[in-house]
Amino acid sequence: MQNIQIGNTDLKVMPINLGGNVFGWTLNETESFKILDGFLDRGFNFIDTADVYSVWGGPENKGGESETIIGKWMKARGNRDKVVIATKVGWDFKDGRKGLKADYIQKASEDSLRRLQVDYIDLYYNHIDTGEVPLEETLGAFKSLIDAGKVRYIAASNVPADRLKASLELASTGSYPAYQALQPHYNLVDKAGYDAQLQQLASQYNLTVFPYWSLAGGFLTGKYHTKEDLGQSIRGLHVKKYLTSEGLAIIDLLKELSVKYSVTPAAIALAWLFFTPMVGAPLSSATKAAHLDILASVPELVGKIEKSDIDRLTELSDKMRYNQEG
Template sequence: MHSIQIGDSALKVMPINLGGNVFGWTLSEQESFKILDGFVERGFNFIDTADVYSVWGGPNNKGGESETIIGKWIRARGNRDKIVIATKVGWDFKDGRKGLKADYIRRAAEDSLKRLQVDAIDLYYNHIDTGEVPLEETLGAFKQLIDAGKVRYIAASNVPADRLKASLELAKTGSYPAYQALQPHYNLVERAGYDSDLQQIAAHYNLTVFPYWSLAGGFLTGKYHTISDLEQSIRGLHVKKYLTPEGLMIVDVLQQLADKYQTTPAAVAMAWLLFTPMVGAPLSSATKEAHLDILASVPDLAARIEQEDIDRLTELSGKMTYNNEK
């Protein structure tokens, strides 16, 4: 298993990115510690979270729960120098906290640093760009944080292609920092947004890509085949649109390949991502040891899976259609 350099930065990570959205939501603090311990024990070092995680987790959740748990874990384990931490700013908390204005970014960064109990954020994401704030203001705020040693590098997620490119061009003037990574919504059944524009931008500006929703909310694991299956999980309704003949064909082929390589459909789906140009480490959460075992198997699988099987999945996913019923 080899490390990945993030963009032109000095950050190096292993090729799986652990999602922290479940910490403080579907996992307690104690359960989260077990998952974090298991992740690093398997040789990985890259943990992703956001300030807004997990404000949706119930009446007692105000956001920041995930960062707080990760911060306590880092302090308890004394492993800060072995971990690369990514967090994000800008998403709407639904209580007035949101956006990419300079003063808000500065306050949000300070709050994240306190919760994470670290001196600097390794990779700080612009979580969502709605186009309401001038790029110069947002990038200027990031520059101040970098100059102050509170952020090492910046990255972008949920940013329209035109805004992303304009930001990167501004950075070339030397007055602003450049994004080093991109976190798009991308997987075997969600390809259009990245393939159409973002992939070319990532390649041109050397952005390392960390796809989120790598398993399409669990759809690519094969556990959803019918409408009744959607009731198995709180995420079920979010994957209803994938229940089409094309979507189910992809799931069937994932199972065939899983049988061929003696692995799981989830591992095959994530291995496919590692063949996508500029992808460095697919993002996935885990709620049990078995999930960590699957994640740990992905780099080895990607090294031995046959190109014709990757090509077959690429061709099938290019024909994907969606169920638009509410």
Template sequence: MTRIGRSDLDIRPLSLGGNVFGWTADRDTSFAVLDAFHTGGGNFIDTADGYSAWAPGNSGGESETIIGEWLASRRPENVVVATKVSTHPDFRGLSASNVRAAAEASLRRLGVDAIDLYYAHFDDPDTPLEETVGAFADLVSDGLVRYVAVSNYTADRIREWISLAQAAGADLPVAIQPHYNLVHRTQVESEIVPVAEEFGLSLVPYYALASGFLTGKYRTTDAAGESPRASGAAKLATPAGLAVIDVLDEIGRAHDASIASTALAWLRLQPTVAAPIASASRPEQVADLIASMSLELSADELARLGAVSAEAQG
């Protein structure tokens, strides 16, 4: 098991992304994905109140609702659920009143007494950070949230959050959720990781598979007719990006592992990372995610991947 930052949240080192639930995975398929993940030993689920308001016919909260229905149906033990605030169409931003209302709405959808890990999803320049920090602190003191976290914040703003929380005697964040993977490393490693190391925070990276590029599926920049996320993944199919895929493939074969499992294992083994986030739109995709949790790469293999991926940074 892995501990998230200074919290008592014990997790397996992979988080199942809930962004696809109610979008590219309907309710029944989402249940099948969640079943496969939990049966395989996974216990950490990531979602947000805004998932998936962007899909036609959706209004936000669909992912939380599906997860809540699955939790009520299956009653799994020791499952840790993380969600986020600031992107639901009815609860945009991080004002104190909005954070409180959004958290209460998320609790109703999830059907839980307290949110295990609650992220400020995106920084809100229109709300004083002191107000936001205080709002999160109140949620913890009132028992609605167990631990606080931040997502998509700069290093400077994370430090400012921590300073304000320390001054107020409030709970500090225990996790940071950045965009981090083999082809998107530079800023996280130079700016975010040092903050995490200094204050004992864990990274829970999203886009761990670069929108599917690090599965090896996309070998050309032409994504015509592919999935909703394909265009973003296909843009990475440059010579430098494909060189990363080739090394992942070679190392994966040595371990009888897929390209996706190997990419997730590399990320899992980076300093301060507690659990990469990866999603699955079909239950048969879950096995590769589960396999990544126990895949151990040698120092030489990590170095090879580090070197080839350095050439692919955009």
């Protein structure tokens, strides 16, 4: 597997980003450790989480569960120097903790460092920018963390294009740190926002792109074909809007290509992302060893999938329409 260099940094990662949203939610600590072990065993090193994961998991979840599990795992395995850890700040915990004000970023970062049991965070994301806080304040807070050695580099997720551009322009003055990566919502059935507004900025400022929702909540695995299928998992209702003739045409082609290349439809969908400019390592979670095997198959697949097949997928993706009831 080829290393991916993140932006203008010295951080190098393998080309799959493991999503930590399932740790402490659909996976308990023991199960999470097995997935994390298996991910490293397959040659990967890039783990993504957020302070808010997984506050939605149930009445006992208060947020921070994912970071806590990852921290315990790194301490138990003694492998901090073998992994690149990304976490995020700013999402609403629904208990008053949220936002990108300087004092909150300072407090939230300390909480993340404590849960992760580390001295520094490799890549610290602005998780969501609602426009309520001056960019100078947010970037200034990130600068303080970098200067203190608590954060190595910063990145952006769920940031509107105008705010992202303004942040990057501020950083170009030399007074503030620059975002080095971008984590947009991007996949075969949901790509218009990135294509229309963010791709140009990523290219202009050399932002490495780590798409999240890479498999459209499981839709691109091929397991949803009818409304009755939506009850198969906790994420079923979130993919209802993709159940259209255009969405199902993409699934049919993924299945055709999965036979051709002897991989799963999910592997084909992930491989397609690598043909998007600036994409470095798609973000995907895993809850069982079989999912890790799919992720491990992707880098090799990228090297052998035919451009004509990528073009066929892109053509269908460009025609995507949504179920308005979804």
